[in-house]
Amino acid sequence: MPANLRPDKNPMPSQPPAQRAHNFDEVALGYDEAAALDEAARCLHCANMPCVSGCPVNVHIPAFIEQVRSGDFEAAYQIITQSSSLPAVCGRVCPQENQCEARCVRGKKGEPVGIGRLERFVADWHNQFSAAAPVRPAPNGHRVAVVGSGPSGLTCAGDLAKKGYAVTVFEALHLAGGVLVYGIPEFRLPKRIVQQEVDSLRQLGVDVQTNVVIGKTMTIDELFEQGYEAVFIGSGAGLPNFMGIPGESLKGVYSANEFLTRSNLMKAYRADAATPIWKGGRVVVVGGGNVAMDAARTALRLGGQVSVVYRRSMEELPARREEVEHAMEEGVEFHLLNNPVRILGYQNPDDPRDPKNGCVKAVECIRMELGEPDEKGRRRPVEIPGSEFVMQADVVIIAIGTSPNPLIKNTTAGLEVNRRGGIIVQEDTGATSRSGVYAGGDAVTGAATVILAMGAGKTAAKAIDQALMG
Amino acid sequence: MYPIVAKKCLNPTVTMMDIAAPLVARKAQAGQFIILRVDEDGERIPLTVAGYDRAAGTVRIIFQVVGATTEKLNHKQVGESIQDFVGPLGEPTHLAGLKKVCIVGGGVGCAIALPIAEALHAMGAEVHAIIGFRSRELLILEDEFRAVSDRLTVMTDDGSYGSRGTVTVPLQAALTAGEQYDEVIAIGPLIMMKFVVATTRPFGVKTTVSMNPIMVDGTGMCGGCRLTVGGKTRFACVDGPDFDGFEVDFDEAMARGSMYRDFERHAHEETCNLFQKEVR
Numbered sequence: 001m002p003a004n005l006r007p008d009k010n011p012m013p014s015q016p017p018a019q020r021a022h023n024f025d026e027v028a029l030g031y032d033e034a035a036a037l038d039e040a041a042r043c044l045h046c047a048n049m050p051c052v053s054g055c056p057v058n059v060h061i062p063a064f065i066e067q068v069r070s071g072d073f074e075a076a077y078q079i080i081t082q083s084s085s086l087p088a089v090c091g092r093v094c095p096q097e098n099q100c101e102a103r104c105v106r107g108k109k110g111e112p113v114g115i116g117r118l119e120r121f122v123a124d125w126h127n128q129f130s131a132a133a134p135v136r137p138a139p140n141g142h143r144v145a146v147v148g149s150g151p152s153g154l155t156c157a158g159d160l161a162k163k164g165y166a167v168t169v170f171e172a173l174h175l176a177g178g179v180l181v182y183g184i185p186e187f188r189l190p191k192r193i194v195q196q197e198v199d200s201l202r203q204l205g206v207d208v209q210t211n212v213v214i215g216k217t218m219t220i221d222e223l224f225e226q227g228y229e230a231v232f233i234g235s236g237a238g239l240p241n242f243m244g245i246p247g248e249s250l251k252g253v254y255s256a257n258e259f260l261t262r263s264n265l266m267k268a269y270r271a272d273a274a275t276p277i278w279k280g281g282r283v284v285v286v287g288g289g290n291v292a293m294d295a296a297r298t299a300l301r302l303g304g305q306v307s308v309v310y311r312r313s314m315e316e317l318p319a320r321r322e323e324v325e326h327a328m329e330e331g332v333e334f335h336l337l338n339n340p341v342r343i344l345g346y347q348n349p350d351d352p353r354d355p356k357n358g359c360v361k362a363v364e365c366i367r368m369e370l371g372e373p374d375e376k377g378r379r380r381p382v383e384i385p386g387s388e389f390v391m392q393a394d395v396v397i398i399a400i401g402t403s404p405n406p407l408i409k410n411t412t413a414g415l416e417v418n419r420r421g422g423i424i425v426q427e428d429t430g431a432t433s434r435s436g437v438y439a440g441g442d443a444v445t446g447a448a449t450v451i452l453a454m455g456a457g458k459t460a461a462k463a464i465d466q467a468l469m470g
Numbered sequence: 471m472y473p474i475v476a477k478k479c480l481n482p483t484v485t486m487m488d489i490a491a492p493l494v495a496r497k498a499q500a501g502q503f504i505i506l507r508v509d510e511d512g513e514r515i516p517l518t519v520a521g522y523d524r525a526a527g528t529v530r531i532i533f534q535v536v537g538a539t540t541e542k543l544n545h546k547q548v549g550e551s552i553q554d555f556v557g558p559l560g561e562p563t564h565l566a567g568l569k570k571v572c573i574v575g576g577g578v579g580c581a582i583a584l585p586i587a588e589a590l591h592a593m594g595a596e597v598h599a600i601i602g603f604r605s606r607e608l609l610i611l612e613d614e615f616r617a618v619s620d621r622l623t624v625m626t627d628d629g630s631y632g633s634r635g636t637v638t639v640p641l642q643a644a645l646t647a648g649e650q651y652d653e654v655i656a657i658g659p660l661i662m663m664k665f666v667v668a669t670t671r672p673f674g675v676k677t678t679v680s681m682n683p684i685m686v687d688g689t690g691m692c693g694g695c696r697l698t699v700g701g702k703t704r705f706a707c708v709d710g711p712d713f714d715g716f717e718v719d720f721d722e723a724m725a726r727g728s729m730y731r732d733f734e735r736h737a738h739e740e741t742c743n744l745f746q747k748e749v750r
Contacts, residue, residue: 172689174507174514174554182691211556213689217493240693242703249698249722251729258692266686267511274513274538275686276733355732358725405690407708 004041007110012117017329021300024186024269027326028092031114031121040069042106042113050103051115056455057155059083061100061115068118077126080119081134085158085201086151086454088127088193089180091120094451095320127196134204140164142468145228147214147408150178151450152234152441154201155457156464161204163465168228170212175265178236179442180450182265183257183291185298191264215407220415220437230436230464233423234457237442238405242398243286247343252278252360256287256295256399263298279303281394284363286310286340288317291447292399293324296332299397306332307391311339311368311381338365339381341388343396362390402447412437422446430460438464471551472506475528480610483535484578485544486520492527494557500585501563501680501712504529505688507554508542515539516685518582518657518711519558529555532581532610538737545745559688560711563655563678565589570596572644572651573619574637574666576658577603580611582680583657584618591618598649599623600640602662606631637662638669645673653678656715660727664720677715681706683723684730698722 013029014020020027031039043065051061060079067076080087096102096116104112142165146153149171157167175181177194202208212218214235223231240255242248259277262268266275280303285296288310300306308327310317313336317324328334346361348354367387370379404421416424416433423432423439430438440456442448476488494504503518521530535544546552563586571590575583580601590597599615602625609624609631616622623640624632633640641654654677656666663679670677683695688707695706700717704710 172556173687174556182687211554212493213556213559216557216559216689217497236691239690239705239708242693242696244703248703249696249719249726251725255693258686258694261686261692266513274511274737276730276737278729355728358722358728405708407689 003044004038006042009042009111009114009117010035010039012114017326017331020187021330024301026190027187030124031117036068036118036121037071039114039118040065043069044105046105050105051100051113054100054103055083056099056451057083057458059100059119064122065113065115065118068122073122073125074130074132076122077130080122084454085155086197087119088123089151089189089197090451090454091116091118091123092189092193093184095449097321099451127193134200136203136205137162137164139166140469142166143168143228144464144468145170145223145231146234147220147231148172148178148234148236148441148443149176149198149208150180150234150236150441150453152453152457152460153178153232154198155454156232156234156438156440156461157206157457158201158204159458159461160464161201161206165465166205166207168207168209170214170218171208171210172213173265174210176208176210178234182261183294185260185264185294186269187297187301188294213407215411220408220412220434224436229468230438232430232457232460232464233408233432233437233439233443234441234453235405235408235443237402237447239403240398241401241403243340243400245340245342247345247360248398250343250345250360251358252394253343253396253398254278256285256291256397257402259295259397260291260298263302269298269302277302278395281305282392283307283395283397284309284340284391284393285397285399287399287401288312288319289399289401289447290319290323292397293319293327295397295399297327297330299395300327300330300332304395307335308332309335309338309340309363309365309391311337312379313337313370316378335365335391337368337370337381339368339383340364340396341366343393344390360393360396363393363396364388364390402442404443404446408443420446428459429463430456431463436467471553472555473551474546474548475526477546477548480532481608483608484532484581484610485535486530486532486581487543487546488523488528488530489552489555490527491529491555491557494529494555495522495524495527498522498529498558499562500565500589501582502558502560503682503688503711504531504555504557505559505685506531506543506552506556508539508546509553512542512553513539514554514686514688516559516682516688516707518680518682519585520581521585529557532578534578536738537734538741541738541741541745556688560707561709563589563680563712565593565595568593568595568652570598570650570652572598572600572641572649572654574641574654574656574658574662575599575601575615576637576656576662577608578610579658579662579680580615583655584611584614586655586657587615587618596620598644598651600625600637602626602637602658603631604628636665638665641666642669645670645675651675656680660720660724663715663718667715667718667720671716678712679715679718681711681713681718681723683726
């Protein structure tokens, strides 16, 4: 059968923007079988497989696509899970355009093969139609503890469990999944998908203990005392950064972490939710990353009129292009080359008991222009003197990144961190300065992507296996 | 699930419960807090640890019924369980080296002040306790405080028990009379702690307050519990809950505490209606 030489990917069926702007259902609906078969036929099966080297966990991409093309979707799934513990998640949230698809030969003339869309199709097909429970490997007698149940922790746990390790995952929150459940919204990654992935790990024998804060409920040292022979720390990005401008403690100012946690983990978007969130009004989101896009699109769905304020231009905006386009289609406005200088509050001069007192009223911004490139090559934004202006606002969401959480560092003697607080590791093993302790994901790198965290979990699992089995 | 092993009503709106949570009981110290969810889909609320029994593996909480979540919790009985219970969170109260301390508790805040008074008493420190309530019906833990205090003063707003007035009246009198405290530790409503600080400031007595702002995760991740302390943004969940009272911006904390007042009032009414229907 000849390859399909059409230059474009099969489009992703999606909810129309006007409809999805008012609900929390998933935006992208996924390929049907016909689209998947057609897209799989676009793969040229290059001998040197550039796509595989573009994947942080090296999924055998041409091999799984070949199985899709032949219609054996379960076989395709089994190929993906050899490398990835979370295929239904990766198919949705990986930035494929910078990874596997960026290296696809088809991308040189036209669009690359829709690798992410095919991965998602295969994982969803498996979750819907396959009854095959993962086979529990024979125990090898070794115990490993994993701190945090986000992408890096789940990957590390999954890889070790497949090799026969008894793995316990400790999660601080009441639900496993880390950023996949508290951070990424339902409309990008339905929570039932995350729970299915966690359930598959449980079927593999992984023990997930929620409500345990390592550094508080138990320390790393106590884990070793309890007989764990190695510990992987995947505790995530941690504390939200604020701008340090006046007005950040006014009522109506949220960190993106808080806003998203209320909506995603605590389901505050539901009418019957027990956890409150401010809905509607004029919302200003500060920042230009994926988290800012998630916060903006969540606020929009809660009935807000949403503006994103970012201090550089569209070219430097770090969020995935697809997320920015989705946000624009849905009606999020972008105010680029602007930076907030203070948040203004409401104060009724005649009534000190006015409930609106202390609430956000507006954000004062200053216009920026791009100056000389900084050490990373990004052009530095510079304030234009005298260009201040005021934007009306009821809610302000600060999405300018996070700093590592010090809970584990402060309770683990000898665990070295860099000057930003990230845990220092050897890149090829994930080993920290403490013997038997490994780390990966945002706790090491600061806020990054799901797939990079998974790559780090995978690297550490391999190193732990080598250290314990020799 | 975390079973309720004991329950006692301390006054018409304040309840004490012992919860089986061995991992938390093993580590808990005075001044720390826990976060709980009563049921699936419930809200996460912080409650300061009111006591613990390491051998029995239980943690004591004392709460006032103020909203939907505490209303639901109060309807749970011994033998039933609560969904989630995590901790101990925050930093313990720093007590090392203290020889003479005045503990000031207001209302349900006395529940948190008691383990601190007990710990100080056990260390051999001299403990002066001042506990205040709106009226006699709301009085809690008097005997327990008496057992660990070298001097106990009970105040009520309406004079129905003890002396009439606020907790700052005897505090002011003691400081004016020349009492030299190493530290004053105040735990109660924000407005009370604000006025305790106003009372101690002229005397320069170190004053520690325990803050209990709105929280979600309790581990530093959301920043919802932020306070301005000494002009800097601090997170009550990881930096606190104890702070230097002279440095805390109480007015801002009071404003932030009212962020969801309408939602909370509505949710509490709905919950009460629901329980009333069940009774009928």
